[in-house]
Amino acid sequence: MSGKAVETTGEHGPAFREGLSTALSWLTVLPVAGATVFDRATGRRAMAALPVPGLFLGAVAAAIASVAVFLGFSPLLTAVLCVVSWELLTRMMHIDGLADVGDALGSYAARERAREIIADRYTGALGMGAVLLTLGIQVATLSDLLASPSTTAGILIVGVAPALARMSAMIGCSRLFRPFSTGGFGAMIIGTVPLRWVGFWWLAITVATGGTAALLLSGPTAVAVTVGVAAGGAGGVGFALLIARHLDHRLGGLNGDCMGALIEMTTAVCALTALIIVRSVPAP
Template sequence: MSGKAVETTGEHGPAFREGLFTALSWLTVLPVAGATVFDRTTGRRAMAALPVPGLFLGTVATGIGSVATLLGLSPLLTAVLCVASWELLTRMMHIDGLADVGDALGSYAAPERAREIIADRYTGALGMGAVLVTLAVQVAALSDLLALPSAPAGILIVGMVPALSRMSAMIGCSRLFRPFSEGGFGAMIIGTVPLRWVGFWWLAVTVATGGSAALLLSGSTAVSATVGVAAGGVGGVGFALLVSRHLNRRLGGLNGDCMGALIEMTTAVCALTALIVVRIAQSL
């Protein structure tokens, strides 16, 4: 991601188009032509559209889940295929960030040394452990969602998880935080996003879920799926705020790797929160 964004100057294109296509260019393997000018304006526009790549990944997961249901594949295998597709379609860049942040936090080093560990291209045992635990929770939560009594409900929720996690990760790019260096990718995105955009995306994803659920599911099932997605977003945002504050304190700011770590961790938290809420709703 950061390799596509070396800071340059020049004239920006239309805000909506530039933000949308730059987000897809930076955060997926899609051959989309993003911005040609890279600065904090570009970063703000792209991060405001951060959930859009998540919607793309969610669409892929929905397709996988639908085909797997037709073929009679197990929820566990389907969950693994969904998570694998998300990592492949994002060049595994967020896993790389999670591993770097895991190594830095696990070192208990002072902020300056922790930032050096993040910049190190090698991954240690702590970083690998963070990746394994996070992916395990993702797969387990998605598997249980796909095993819900209503298969379409589980597939719908799983399809919304990537958008929820990227919406949650926008907290790290919000104006509550600052980059820990004056250059690099983090300096272009950290501290650029107004918090109202997080609320806008939460509402948009919730409404989209409610509309889809009303068309595909029965009354009570539609309500529980919609409430589960809404709760998943709230849980992800709350978790992202806590983790971002901790990273900001431990590292003296945030960077692009922190955003990757937030995306991976909130994917697990959003899925798990949605699952718990849906289970509770079903038991009432």
């Protein structure tokens, strides 16, 4: 992500188009031409569109899950394929950030040293452990969702989980926080996003999922999916706020790696929260 954004000046294009294309260019492997001007305005526009790459990832995962169910694959194998698709389609950039943050926090080093550890290109055992545990929760949760009495309900939630996670991670880019460096990718995105955009995306994803669920599922199951998605988004936002505040206190601010860590962790939290709600509804 940061490798595609070296701060430059110049004239911006239309805000909507620039934000959407830049978010897809930075955060996926899609060959989309993003912004040609990189500054905090670019960062704000791209981060306001952060859930859009999540919708793309979710659509791919839902397609994989649908084909896997048709072919009779186990829920576990299907979940692994979905998570692998997410990582490949994002060049594994977010697990790289999670590993760096895991190494820094696990070191219990002083603030300046912790920042140096985040910048180190090598991954230690603590970072690898953070990645394995987080991906393990993602796979296990998706597997349980796909093993639900209603496979369609599970696929719907799998399809929106990446968007919910990126909506939640927008908290780290909100004006509640600041970058710990005056230069680099973090300085371009941290502290740029108004909180109202988090609320907008939460409402939009919940309503869209609820409408789709109403068309495809029975009444109680459709309600459970809608409530599960709403709760998953809210749970992800609350979790992201707690983790971002801890990182801000520990590091004296946030950076791009912190955003990657938030995305990976909130993916697990959003999906797990939705699973708890859906599993609380008896099978029809």
